[in-house]
Amino acid sequence: TQLLEQSPQFLSIQEGENLTVYCNSSSVFSSLQWYRQEPGEGPVLLVTVVTGGEVKKLKRLTFQFGDARKDSSLHITAAQPGDTGLYLCAGGISNFGNEKLTFGTGTRLTIIP
Amino acid sequence: ETGVTQSPTHLIKTRGQQVTLRCSSQSGHNTVSWYQQALGQGPQFIFQYYREEENGRGNFPPRFSGLQFPNYSSELNVNALELDDSALYLCASSRQEGTRTTNEKLFFGSGTQLSVL
Numbered sequence: 305t306q307l308l309e310q311s312p313q314f315l316s317i318q319e320g321e322n323l324t325v326y327c328n329s330s331s332v333f334s335s336l337q338w339y340r341q342e343p344g345e346g347p348v349l350l351v352t353v354v355t356g357g358e359v360k361k362l363k364r365l366t367f368q369f370g371d372a373r374k375d376s377s378l379h380i381t382a383a384q385p386g387d388t389g390l391y392l393c394a395g396g397i398s399n400f401g402n403e404k405l406t407f408g409t410g411t412r413l414t415i416i417p
Numbered sequence: 418e419t420g421v422t423q424s425p426t427h428l429i430k431t432r433g434q435q436v437t438l439r440c441s442s443q444s445g446h447n448t449v450s451w452y453q454q455a456l457g458q459g460p461q462f463i464f465q466y467y468r469e470e471e472n473g474r475g476n477f478p479p480r481f482s483g484l485q486f487p488n489y490s491s492e493l494n495v496n497a498l499e500l501d502d503s504a505l506y507l508c509a510s511s512r513q514e515g516t517r518t519t520n521e522k523l524f525f526g527s528g529t530q531l532s533v534l
Contacts, residue, residue, distance in 0.1 A: 308459075310459075344527065345527050345528075346421075346507050346509070346525025346526050346527050346528055347460065347507075347525050348525070349522055349523065352522070392459050392460070394459075404450075404462055404465065404473050404475075405450075405460075405462060405523070406462065407452075407459030407460045407461070407462075408459050409458060409459050410457075410458065410459045
C-alpha cells in the first residue's frame with residue numbers, strides 16, 4: 305500500500321509570509337499531482353509533475369518533484385487570503401489506462417489577513 | 418467549470434441500509450473514478466470504470482460496487498451501510514485512450530456527503 309504523508313497537517317500564517325508544504329512517501333510514483341480543495345467542493349488540480357527533479361511554477365506557487373520521485377514540495381510566496389484551503393498531494397500509479405491516484409493526508413492552510 | 422455533476426448532494430441513511438450515488442461525467446470523458454473522503458483525510462480510491470467495466474479497485478470490500486452506463490455516467494452502490502461509511506464520496510471523470518497509461522487531468526464533482534446513523 306502506497307502512503308503519502310503531508311506536513312504540516314495544519315498551518316496558519318499571516319498574509320505576506322512564505323510557506324512550504326511537504327509530501328513524502330517511501331514509494332516511487334509515476335507522477336505527482338497537487339490539488340486544492342475548498343469546503344463543499346471537490347479537489348481542483350493545480351499541477352502535475354512527472355520527471356524526477358522537475359520544478360513547476362504557477363504564479364506564486366512553486367512545485368518540486370523529488371529526484372527519486374518519492375516526495376514533493378509546494379512553496380507559496382507572499383501568501384494571500386485566497387490561498388486558504390486544503391492542499392492535497394496525490395501520487396499516480398501506472399496501470400493500464402489512466403493512473404490511479406493515492407492521495408496524501410492533506411494540509412489545511414489558513415492565511416490570516 | 419468541471420462539468421462533473423453528482424447527486425444527491427447530501428444523504429442520511431441508517432446502518433444496514435443500501436445507498437446509490439450517481440455521477441455524470443464531463444462531456445468527452447469516458448472514464449469515471451470514485452473516491453471516499455472521510456472527515457479530515459485525503460480521498461481514498463474506491464474503483465474506476467472504463468468502457469462499462471471496472472478498471473482497477475482500491476482496498477474496499479465487495480459491498481462497494483459500481484456501474485458505468487453507455488453514456489459514461491456512473492453509479493456507486495454501497496450495501497449494508499456501516500457507521501464508518503459516513504464520508505464525502507467524490508466522482509472524477511477523465512478521458513482514457515485504449516490501454517496506454519496516461520495521467521490525464523481528473524475533474525472532480527462536488528461530491529455526495531453521506532451520513533450513516
